[in-house]
Every structure is written in structure tokens, then in C-alpha cells.
Amino acid sequence: MTKRKWALLAFLLVFTSTLLNAQKSKEFDLKSPDGNITLHVSATDKLQWSVSHKGQQILTPSVLSLQLEDGSVLGSQPKVTNSKVDKINATITAINYKKARIPDQYHQLTLNCKGDYGVIFRVYNDAVAYRFTTKKKGELIIKNEEATFNFTDDHKAFIPIQWDYRGGQNFNSSFEALYHEINLSQFPKDSLAFLPLLVDVGQNKKVVLLEADLEDYPGMYVNLNETQKGFKSVYAPYPLEAQLGGSGNMNFIPTKRAEYIAKTAGTRSFPWRAIAISEQDKDLLNNDIVQKLASPSRITDVSWIQAGQSTWDWWSSRTISHVDFKAGNNTETYKYYIDFAAKNGVKYIVIDAGWSDRADLLTINPALNLQEIVDHGKQKNVGVVVWAYWYTITQQMDKAFPHYAKMGVKGFKIDFIDRDDQVAVKSLYDIAKAAADNKLMVDYHGVFKPTGLQRTYPNVIGYEGVKGLENFKWANEDQPRYTVSIPYIRMMAGPMDYTSGAFRNVNQANFRPINNLPLAKGTRSNQLAQFVVFEAPFQMLSDSPTTYIKEQECTDFMTKIPAAFDETVPLDGKVGEYAALARKKGDSWFVGAMTNWTARDLTLDFSFLPAGNYQVEVFRDGINADRDGTDYKKEVTKISSGQKLPIHLAPGGGWAARIEPTK
Template sequence: MKNISKFSFAMLAMLSCQQLIAQQKSYTVTSPDNKVKVTLIAGKQINWSLSYNGNEVIQPSVAAIRLDGGEIIGNNVKVLSNKTLTVNSKFEAYNYKKKIVTENYRQLTLNCKGGYDFIVRTYNDGIAYRFVLNKTKPVKVMAEDANFKFADDYKVFIPYAHDPRLKGDYYQTSFEALYNEVPLSKVIADSLAFLPMLVDLGNGAKAAVLEAGLEDYPGMYVVKNKDEQHALKADFAKYPAKEELRRLNTLVTERTDYIATVKGNAALPWRAVIVAPDDKTLLNNDMVQKLAGPSRIKDVAWIKPGKVAWDWWNDWNISHVDFKAGINTATYKHYVDFASENKLEYVILDEGWSNSVDMTKLNSAVDLKEIISYAQQKNVGIILWATWHGVMANMNGIFKKYADMGAKGFKIDFFDRDDQKVTSSVYKIAETAAKYHLLVDLHGMYKPDGIQRVYPNVFNFEGVKGLENSKWALNDDVPRYDVSIPFIRMLAGPMDYTPGAMRNANKASYRPINSNPMSQGTRSHQLAMYVIFEAPIQMLADNPTAYRREQESTNFISKVPTVFDETVPLLGKVGEYVAIARRNDDTWYVGAMTNWDARDLEIDLSFLSKGTYEAEIFKDGVNADRDATDYVRELVKVSAREKIKVHLSSGGGWAARIYPAKQ
């Protein structure tokens, strides 16, 4: 009897296993060029895996959504139907690094019992998946299971979210961090990291993890998955239950037990993995643009990108004038004069022009109507700084009041979170600002998620450890970071890095000074940022006095557009060097930067059309390794047949404007 029982148990176990296997369904989705492949297993769970060029990148990883009441979307999957789709089209991009974006992918949609779809797309440069709910009423999302189980112990460039200056809420962060470069096995346990993050697959290939479409849903962090080797998993901020205003920040003091309440027919965010054969290819990636929806603004003619004279970084520290510089009318008129002289489109009035909590209360030293009127006469637009809390207190009233006064936009600061309350508010801010023809610059902010395509009046996002940190940070390796973010952070979209320092320092001479801040690296390194760093509204961070003293550099900055018709990646190795060419009309702009290592590069000009061109070049001077402000400007004739040899000093750069030569 004992033997029969063992035999029966074994048979039952085998039959159960066979039944489970029979219930599982396997699907394969390949990219149009057949180099990217996703394999889906839909059974007890949804598992997806990714291979690139025949090599396994991500091993089977679970995707699921847990709703209130215990329902788990993605468990015990029963596929009712499946549908495939192939798309090969193009769309016009607004305020972007190129005019036309090509959209070429294959898509699989699994319609599943339980009221949801699971959608997978494969592009030639990566994959994306999302859940779409087909419920009849709103639901609470308690948690999301998103996993990235890499095939080996690859090196990862990972930005940790924790800011030691902030206490309390685990998810309160500035989204500013240098990259921790470690094997996946050495990722710090229980430490949140934000996206995008980059994984080195070896032999030059790279993979980047990011997301798109955060409307009404919290942003995704990643943490080490201690139950799997070489794996990361998603973490999300719970919805806030209680908040408290502390000076400029709204801090969460208590959170609920769920991450979001969503509509019954909600399309949840895209989870995406970009793949590239080499570092250089990452410099021209459009994944977030492709995953975002089309523009919701029909008439975009009023949306004008451009450059901005900015006051805060330079501490309003202008000199050789006959008035007391500071947050006052005379100082802002001076900034307007400077902007007008140099054909800059905007001036920002940063913190101090109004009460940061009640924005209807103006600083008595600032006659805003007079400043706006003066700026209008000089063809300069005024952008106003605000806190997220201040805007949310009376969004319609504030936007209408200052739009009626003639303001052109708002720089909104101190979001410092990406829970559902904040991400939902960002879309509402964009929509309401568009109603009043206002531009939006999002500072103190998480990375872009595609809203910049949905609402083209949204220009910039911070979510980057920008130049402002040079006012206080002593030990940051900034040049290395500068040549890392074009391959990682910029995959998500534009950055409010705020370049333009005219006081430049090498490694030995740099020190943080609040009122006269300097940059790490050379002058040409700063000028190259205007070509390399994407920002439809790009700052001039230094003060008018410094720029007038360095008019030759200022002239170059003023001529570089902030949006382009075409982008061509030239050279690049993450953390080491980068070179990019961008075209606007018939003029090309080229930028190159290095880390603290001096190096020689060769810039191939074959991106030029036939004919003779003139190039205005700014390069590191022979003594730039000792005095980082040392540069040389030269004018040379060039053509598409040439390759220019470029020497970059330690922390150096190279920038050029190339235009058709006059016949």
C-alpha cells in the first residue's frame, strides 16, 4: 500500500505539472530588424525575457499588478485572444533634437481573462511593455511587480535616490546623484535608485532601464532583488496620507497602503529597456518620444524655445553699475538689457520676486508690471519662478493673473517626489499652463516621462545634478558626470542642467563659492554643453557682468539654438568623452567634452552636405590645464571630406558652429 501511494502521488504530481505546462502559452515578438527578441510565458505568471543579437540580456522576469481585494493582474493568466501589429511611420517632433522621429516596431497584445491587456512592443533599439486595465470602475493599485533579472553580473551605472540632507520620508528626493558604477551584485541592498540607469553588457553593448507615461501613476524606483542573482525590482512611493509644508518643500509625513487609484480603463506606464551596440548610439535614442502620446495642444505656434538670462546661480552679483544689485526692479531691467543685447529670448526671475507660499504677494522692491512692460519693449519674455506648493494652492488664479500681466511662463521648483499626487499634478500644470499660453520649466523634479511630447509647452526637467551644485559641492567628479549624463539621463529627455559658467577651474583650483561660483573643467567644456545638453529653454547661468567681460564666448552661446532638425552622434564612451553634431536649418553645431583625462579625438565632418563651409571653433588653449578659462577661437574653412583632429585638455571641451561659406 505504501508503494502504491508513493506511485499515485508521483503520478498526480506529474499530471499536475503537465496540466500547468499545457496551460502556459509562449509568445515571441521580434523587432523589425530581428535583432531584438522578447519571449513571453503566460501561465501561472507573466514572465518576459529579452535577447539582443542572439545574446540573452534579461532572463525570465515577472510582471504583475496587485489590486485591492487581493486580485493580482498577471497571475494564473488565461489568454482570451492575441493580436499582432506592425507599425512603420514617422511623426513630427516639437522642441526636440530632431524634426522627424521614425516609429518602427512590432506589437503583441494579449487580451486576458480578468479585465486587462498585456502589451509588448519590440523596436530595433529596445522593448517596452505595459498593462492596460479593462475594468468597469476605478481600482486601487496596491503594488506593482516589475523585475529586471539580468543574465550576468554586469556593471551598472546607478543613481541612488537618498539625499542625506532630507530626513523622514523614504521617497522624498531631489533626483540628483552621481552614478555609482558597480557590478549588479554590489548594488546596495535596500537603497532606492531612480531612472534611467545604464547596464554595460560587455563588448561595447549597453542596456538602459527607463519608463514613460507616468500620468496619474507614481514613478518607478529600482532596488536590489535579494531573492535573485543580478536582479533589480521596482519600488513605488505609496500615495500620501498627510503632508506638511516646511519652507519651500511639501514633505509627506504619512503614506497610505496603496500606490495609486486609477480609472477602470487606465493604460499604466510603459516599462522599457533600451539596447544599443555601442555607447555612441545611445546619444540619438528616441524611445521616450516614441512611447509618449501625441500632442494635446493643437496650436503650438505660440510655444517658443530659446535661451534665458538667469539670476539665482550668480547670486544677482552684477557689478560696475550705478544701482545696488539684488532682487529689485533695477537689477531685473539690467538682466533684460543684457538679454536684449545678446538676442536671448527670456529672463527668469527666480526666488524672491514674490512670497513663495502665496504668490499673489509681491516683493515691494520688484515692480513686476514695469519689468514685464520693459521686457516687452525689448522683445524679451519674462519667466517667473514658483514652488510646486505655491502653484497648487491656486493654479488657475496664479496662471491667469500673471499671464494677463504678460509673463511667458513659470519655472516651478521643489516637487522632490514622484508619487501619484505629484505626477498627476504635473499633467494638470501642463494642461492649465497651455490654456493660458504659458511655458513650463520643471525644476526640483523627476526625470521626463514623455509629457514633453504630450504637452510641448513643457520644456525642461531637472532630475540632474546640474551646475547649481558647484555652489556647494566640493568632492563631486563633475567632468566625469558631464560625460555620463548624455548617455543615461538624457535618454529620458531634456535636462535643466543650467550651463554657462565663465569662471572655470581645473581640479586643483576649484572650490565652491556661493556668490562667485565656478565650474569644474574648461571654458570650452562649458560652451560645448550648449550643443550636447538637450534643453529647449537653455539657461545662461552666469551674470551679465561676467558675460560682457567674455563677450566672445557669449556671442557663441547666443548663436546656438536650443532645438534642432537633426542629430548625429559622433563619438562617445560613457564616463569618458562625448561628441555630437546637431543641425538647425543649414548650420551645424558640434560639441565635444572629456572627463579629467586629456585626450585627442578625430571629428569626422562627413555629416556635412557638399560644398564649402566656414567653422567658428572654440578649443582649449595651450595653458587650459593650468588656467581653465584659456581658450582659442579660430575661423577655418572645412568640407565634408575632412576630419578635424581635436585636443581636449583635462576637463576640456571643443565647440564649433559650421555654416555655408559665402560664395
């Protein structure tokens, strides 16, 4: 036998052996780069994943599958044709984020299966994620997707339950809810929860359920699975017909839905399903998993996209005083807002509902000269962002975006989406792209949680999907507990426009809902700390400019806090109890600490500071802040790297500081 024939025979033997081993291999293990997390994938009769952390079982075997309309189930009786492991160590350059650079280190397992589909698994040091991929011709109709998260016990969890059914229809809501702090088995029957949610798995460990890179696909809800120790996915069916209705007739609500959840390209990657794992609650304050899993930016030139603070007219009902004109939705009022913004270094103003015909963005309220307002803003270096509701944007963006971009408008605040079916999700990407093509920024309100769109289209500068400060206008709720829960849960998904900055601060006993010039629970220092703790590249100053002028000392501190940062350092915290973190911008550091209704003493470790001496400007709760929430104390002192500083937080209180290196 010739050498060539021997070589060919050897190759065939190796190839056949490899193929047989691939077909026989039905169990796969993958560890995180630090070796602490182990992912186990079973490809027997069903595809299942399970996860352990330092020997503690986090997820027990949990099924994953894609069910197609033709009856086939991707993940049932899987036949793995080949597998591949990759080790990635990269860095992501972030845009308008809580840090400038994101270390992106993970191990990846790719399973390709017979039937032109595959699953990609990733294991990070603090998270595990997977997604389906398909390579099929033509269009796919997805009947359902099965994503399950099975835990070992009836753990306690923080779960946002859907409650405000817009137009009385399921799968239509504002995606705003306080957390049900319950055991898994207490999940309300026939209810849905939206993501993110948190599960306390014991041994001080917390697990947060997330999804990422949600493009052209419905968002994931969950309800209780059959074991009552975990969750199974639920999705809004594909909308076939819709009509205006719901809140103020501003929702576009599906009235007829298909018996499938999505119709999409046959060759594509599906959204990531992820869990983040922390050994200390504070670690969740600095987790980047959604940002890492999102598709990279599709905008080449991002120089025109600038994070910043903005005034907001709606929360205080445009109530201003000590002026010689009638305040309202008119030119004089918004010039006043611009003058205030310019004097205080605020980059934007928002003109909320009422500046245009709600159904026709090209018909402007005659009491308001938008071009004059925009031009006044240009002279003062203040950008103007205008409000619109989603349905009108979908009908008119091709005309409205170039028209208002030419006028000089900087962006749109788009509201009342209140859906996350496939059509709504795709629409947000389409709007972001069309806005980017016209160099317009977008602030989404009345919207589901972010899933990475803000990385893919960085002109998406704001995202609600949180039960924000606006609720004080009509509701008496335990927001001080909520505001020290969302940094560990909702904020894991990405930026959240909570709309901080209320200066009429009261304790629980003195609170009552007021529509004009609302009150806010908690202390003044708590509100200032929110500007550091909450991630919001488009950060609202919710209160009236007149109120801020009367409280110039606090206003000066608040408006010097950046809206995006170079670095984030978690300092201390416990979900639902308190949170403390530091953020850096340039050579300056900003520290914020917040508590629920429990007064507490903390010790902050300033070893995150580079070696040297610093001047620190502190706003802390005043001695009577428990009785009068506006009571605060300003101090200017010195601090050095490595110093430990005791601080006191009043009930509903806060502590905020700006730290500058001394010359």
C-alpha cells in the first residue's frame, strides 16, 4: 500500500472516530474561567442545562427547546453532530455606560445538532447564558420556546408580577411593579412575571434571571413550573390585529393574536437566556452580563450621542413661579427651562406631552413656537428632546424624524409602548435605526426592560421599565424599599429612567399623593444619592426649576454628577435594605449610599481611590431628617486612599459625595 493510501486510510479512521464520538457524546461540562461555575449540558432525550457554583447546585436539570409550527421540536431527541469549546478574553469599549471598558472573559460551548440548529452556551465568572441558532432556509414560525429555570428548593425571591393590564388584555402593561418578596411556591396562580427577577438560593448567593439581545422576537415572561421550585417561560403570541385603546386611548393593543409567538428568518441567532450569580449582593451592582451579550454598536460615528442630565416638565406639571408670564405648555415656559438648564450646566430639556397633536407630530400646539425654543436652546448650548407616543411614531417617523432633526431637535421621548410581542420589539429596533440615521437620540418610556438595544444602537439613551418617581403623584407605596431593590434587579438589565431629583422630601407619616408639585418619600440626601446609584445616561431632573433655584446648594451638587462614567466600584449593600457604590469620571469620584425605612450606620472603605489626598464634598442626612426629609447637612472635608469612613443614614435616607484630588 502506498504512503498516500496509508495517509488516506488514517484520515478516514480519525474522521470516523471523531464523528462517532461526537454522535455518542451526550453529556458536556464547561467551567467558568475562574473554575467556580460549572455548566452541565445533557443531550439525551431532551436538551437540559444545569449549573453549580463552588459545589452548590444552583439550577437542577432544566429543559430548553424551540417548538416549530411544523411540529418539530429543536432540542427533543437531539443528535449532536459536533461540539466546540472556545476560550475568550477580550475587552468591550462601552458607550455612555457605567464604565468605559468592560472585560469580556468567558468559556463557550457550541453544540451543532442534526436538523440545522445549534445551541451556544457561555460561562462567565458571574453568569451563565445560552441561545439557540438555526440555519434553515426561508422563514421559520416559532410555535413556542421552552426555557426553564429549576432550583433546588422553595427559595425566597423578588418577583415583579404583571398587574396593570392595558386595555384589559394580557401581555399589555407598563412593566412597572413593586416586587413580591415571596417563596417560589407562593407565586400567584395564573399570573405572569416579567424579567429581571431575583432568587435567593442560600449561602448568601443571589441569582438574577435575564434575557439579552432580544431582537425581532417576543420578550420572555415566566410563571411557576410544575415543580414549584422554579420558572418556565411564557411569550406574547404574535399580534395579527390591533387597535387604539388602553390608557387615554394611547396604547395600540392587539385584539387578535396567532397561535405562535414569532415568524422570523430561518437562519438567525435567538435571544440569550441568562442567569447572573453573586456571592455578595453588592456584586450585582457592577454586573455587565446584558451589555456583554448584546450585539455590538451598528452606529459608526457616535460622537453626536452625548449622555447628560435633562430638565423634565411633566412631574411638577410645569409649575413655576416668580415669573411674569403664565406657566404652561408655551414658548415662554420652555425658554425659562432652557435658561435654568444653561445656568446650571444641564445638557437637555424635555418637552413632554402637549407640544403637538398627539396623532400628528407635524401639527404643533399654536401656543408653542418649537423652532424658537430650539433656537434659544442652541444659543444656550441646551438640546431639546420632545415627547411622542409610540403609535404615532410608527406611523410618522419617516417624515417626522428628518423634519425635526433639520429643525435642530436632539431626540424623542417615545411613550406608551406597553408591549413586548415580536412586533413591538422589532419596532424598537426599527425606530432606533431610523432615529440614528437622522442623528436623533431616543428615550423609551412605557416600555419593557432593556436587553442590550442600548449597546446595539447607542442613540437609545434612556429606558424606563421601572416603577419610577412619577408614582408619587398618585400612589402611596413603599418606594424607599423599592429603590434599594432595583439596583440589584431591574438595573441588571441596563439603564433605568427612574426620574430622580424630587426636593419636597417627607417621611411616611407626612406623605400624601399630590399631582402638582408632588411629594417624595425619603430624604433629600437620598434623592441626591440616586443620581450616583441609578444608571441613567439620560438622567431626569424631575422637579420644577423654581424649586431647584430655591435650593441652589443641593442643585449645584446634583447637576455636577455625570450621567455616564469611566468606572464603577460596588461598596456595600443588601437587596431590599441598602446600597452603596462609587463611580469615577475623569479624576473625580462620586459616591452614593441609600437605605430603606430602616436607619443604619455603615462604614465605607475608600481603598478604591488611587494613592493620594482628596477633598470630599458630602451631603448627608440632617439630624432631624427622620422628621423633616428636607433636612440635610453639607460638609467639605479631606479624605485619603484607604481611609474608612463611618456614615449614618436616616430612615429613607441617603449619603452622597463628590471627591476631587487635591492639588
